[in-house]
Amino acid sequence: MYIEKEIKERHVLTVIVDNEAGILARIAGMFTARGYNIESLTVADISEDHTISRITIVTKGPPAVIEQIIAQLDRLVPVHNVSDLTERGPHVQRELALVKVAGVGDHRIEALRLADVYRARVVDATTESFVFEITGGPSKIGTFIDLMRQVGLVEVGRTGVVAIARGSTAS
Structure with a gap:
């Protein structure tokens, strides 16, 4: 059937x-x-x-x-x-996430390298962890989080999507 x-x-x-x-x-x-x-x-x-x-x-x-x-x-x-x-039709959508990553040595270096590629900012750092702030579309943030899982993801906080139509009129 x-x-x-x-x-x-x-x-x-x-x-x-x-x-x-x-x-x-x-x-x-x-x-x-x-x-x-x-x-x-x-x-x-x-x-x-x-x-x-x-x-x-x-x-x-x-x-x-x-x-x-x-x-x-x-x-x-x-x-x-x-x-x-x-x-x-065309609209802009963004989200913000705070992503905590723990690690030392190569994992720490890789987390910083990936953050640079994804334009995430370090908003808090200790000798064993970082908290990154990242903004962008939901897929960009999802990909960043997936990559951070491989280098020591500890915790994620996401705002949810905010969106607005493109052009000169209100939605």
């Missing part, structure tokens, strides 16, 4: 909301209640008077599910706008 699997696509969604208590819980609850996964979630106040926030959500799903997620987000009362940056 042949069962066709729907192709899940990665989408970056931005949601402009009133900056009020409980909105993030409501959005996360909507995803949970319907069995959708959130790969990345970031939130920041974006207005001068602190009344509006921008939530960036990275999720995966077949096109019909993504459309359903957008429609359900759009129906939430404090939501002003939902935009699928993936569908809109």
